[in-house]
Amino acid sequence: DAGVTQTPRHEVAEKGQTIILKCEPVSGHNDLFWYRQTKIQGLELLSYFRSKSLMEDGGAFKDRFKAEMLNSSFSTLKIQPTEPKDSAVYLCASSPGGANTGQLYFGEGSKLTVL
Amino acid sequence: GEKVEQHQSTLSVREGDSAVINCTYTDTASSYFPWYKQEAGKSLHFVIDIRSNVDRKQSQRLTVLLDKKAKRFSLHITATQPEDSAIYFCAAEGTGYQNFYFGKGTSLTVIP
Numbered sequence: 001d002a003g004v005t006q007t008p009r010h011e012v013a014e015k016g017q018t019i020i021l022k023c024e025p026v027s028g029h030n031d032l033f034w035y036r037q038t039k040i041q042g043l044e045l046l047s048y049f050r051s052k053s054l055m056e057d058g059g060a061f062k063d064r065f066k067a068e069m070l071n072s073s074f075s076t077l078k079i080q081p082t083e084p085k086d087s088a089v090y091l092c093a094s095s096p097g098g099a100n101t102g103q104l105y106f107g108e109g110s111k112l113t114v115l
Numbered sequence: 116g117e118k119v120e121q122h123q124s125t126l127s128v129r130e131g132d133s134a135v136i137n138c139t140y141t142d143t144a145s146s147y148f149p150w151y152k153q154e155a156g157k158s159l160h161f162v163i164d165i166r167s168n169v170d171r172k173q174s175q176r177l178t179v180l181l182d183k184k185a186k187r188f189s190l191h192i193t194a195t196q197p198e199d200s201a202i203y204f205c206a207a208e209g210t211g212y213q214n215f216y217f218g219k220g221t222s223l224t225v226i227p
Contacts (some may be wrong), residue, residue: 012150033215042217042218042219042220043203043204043217045214045215048214056214067172083218089154091159096156103149103161104149104151104159104160104161104215106151106158106159108157108158110160
């Protein structure tokens with residue numbers, strides 16, 4: 001089975017641009033997460049979907065970050081407009097979901113650099 | 116909400132020695148505690164987990180201990196090898212939805 005696929009792997013944007021990151025979860029998984037990883041803050045939750053419904057929107061990330069799950073096999077994270085402080089690795093993860101929590105399967109990440 | 120603290124940012128051990136990474140959490144209702152490993156330039160991958168109905172779980176050279184009273188859990192790696200060198204993240208499942216709170220990671224270096 002294919003794992004979590006994220007594209008692009010690297011993105012360079014000018015301040016103020018709009019960027020869209022993409023994620024394909026593991027087939028059959030019901031839960032999908034977007035995290036931002038930086039050395040200082042560690043992993044921060046941006047969004048969490050269960051069966052395509054948005055369950056958590058990451059609070060502080062609401063204003064310029066928008067995640068969508070258009071179907072069960074595809075999600076996007078839009079950052080608009082980008083700022084230099086958004087430079088980070090954006091990780092998508094999925095899990096089977098269901099009654100018992102299980103491990104997360106992470107993608108390789110999209111490294112964003114905002115100039 | 117839940118807060119997970121990982122107390123060592125770095126840890127160095129000699130090959131063959133044991134390594135212990137400690138984490139604490141705040142939410143007494145948390146019931147699931149996974150550990151992830153991140154090798155240089157790569158993403159996170161799951162290594163072991165423990166649920167709150169047990170206090171110990173072992174998988175080959177990895178053991179996780181959970182002390183619910185102290186709200187503390189730890190990862191023990193025995194007979195360390197150079198390929199164990201990586202950043203290890205502990206996590207706890209928060210209450211409500213299946214949301215995981217991560218520690219900031221411990222960079223483990225195994226010296227040959």
